[in-house]
Amino acid sequence: MDIVLYPDPRLRAPNDPVQEFGPELQALARDMFEAMYRTEGVGLAAPQVGVNVKLLVFNPTGDPEARDQERVLCNPRIVRSARERAFGREGCLSFPGIFAEIERPVAVTIEALDLRGRPFTLELSDWEARIFQHEFDHLEGVLFIDRMRPVDKATHRAALEELAAAYREQRVAHPERTRGPARPE
Numbered sequence: 001m002d003i004v005l006y007p008d009p010r011l012r013a014p015n016d017p018v019q020e021f022g023p024e025l026q027a028l029a030r031d032m033f034e035a036m037y038r039t040e041g042v043g044l045a046a047p048q049v050g051v052n053v054k055l056l057v058f059n060p061t062g063d064p065e066a067r068d069q070e071r072v073l074c075n076p077r078i079v080r081s082a083r084e085r086a087f088g089r090e091g092c093l094s095f096p097g098i099f100a101e102i103e104r105p106v107a108v109t110i111e112a113l114d115l116r117g118r119p120f121t122l123e124l125s126d127w128e129a130r131i132f133q134h135e136f137d138h139l140e141g142v143l144f145i146d147r148m149r150p151v152d153k154a155t156h157r158a159a160l161e162e163l164a165a166a167y168r169e170q171r172v173a174h175p176e177r178t179r180g181p182a183r184p185e
């Protein structure tokens with residue numbers, strides 16, 4: 001399972017709600033954790049593996065041994081956001097090598113479904129709240145570059161252009177691995 005890299009249009013495509021809570025969904029979540037650990041990430045959203053559904057996984061420790069820290073959320077909704085906001089350093093597996101300070105609410109309350117379709121509520125703060133909000137953004141087609149301060153985006157401009165160039169080259173070499181037009185952003 002490969003990670004979809006910017007500017008693949010699947011990162012901007014609409015994501016459908018999860019409707020089938022069977023073994024296929026469990027296998028997808030497991031594969032996403034594997035891909036996440038392999039690339040030393042702490043969170044991953046389904047569109048980042050080319051599956052446009054509202055599913056995200058994370059593990060704030062990033063440690064594959066810490067299975068009890070794993071979270072899987074289907075069709076998540078933010079029902080409350082803290083008024084207090086803070087900056088924190090973020091990266092994204094779809095933007096290898098790019099990191100920036102992003103401002104977000106410091107706490108969120110979420111409603112979601114688990115892998116069996118059972119609803120639950122979760123209150124997250126600090127690092128976990130940040131990871132969740134980053135992954136939740138992916139389900140809305142929002143990327144962390146959209147939330148970067150203009151000064152940071154300017155800093156990373158060359159790196160973003162390199163990613164776009166690599167994507168275009170890969171599309172020519174392996175058209176079956178990519179879909180749709182490459183849109184520079």
Ligand code: CO
Binds near residue numbers: 091092093094134135
């Ligand atoms: Co990301």
